[in-house]
Amino acid sequence: MGPFHFETAFSIVLNVHPMKEVLKTAWVLLILLAPFVLWLLPSDYFDDTGIITCPSVLFFDVECIGCGMTRGIMHFHHFEYTEAIYYNYGVVVMYPLLVFFWFYWLRIGLRYFKIYPKQKTA
Numbered sequence: 001m002g003p004f005h006f007e008t009a010f011s012i013v014l015n016v017h018p019m020k021e022v023l024k025t026a027w028v029l030l031i032l033l034a035p036f037v038l039w040l041l042p043s044d045y046f047d048d049t050g051i052i053t054c055p056s057v058l059f060f061d062v063e064c065i066g067c068g069m070t071r072g073i074m075h076f077h078h079f080e081y082t083e084a085i086y087y088n089y090g091v092v093v094m095y096p097l098l099v100f101f102w103f104y105w106l107r108i109g110l111r112y113f114k115i116y117p118k119q120k121t122a
Helices: 006-014 017-040 055-060 069-077 081-087 091-112
Strands: none
Touching: 017 069, 017 091, 069 081, 069 091, 081 091
């Protein structure tokens, strides 16, 4: 067995260009479709599933600051504001942040495919 060459190993690992294209395309499609898929789901899709996913509730029976956020965001997404605030009042801050980051990631993805041009610096 011959000596191990780090240059060869790194060239094999770094030669993922075709896979990188597929992953970036999937990322842009996922970003584009996510809000529309959430609109197709009913607003109470995550309500009363019976599954406890919060470790704070599971181990200590105490709700944390994020408890109900998924349900709240889903109701906020369907324009049911009172229901959203009932589940978690932090949705008033988190939903606009999610919308901001959605546009930000979408713009980055569209720039990758040269659909959305980069702004020219002065």
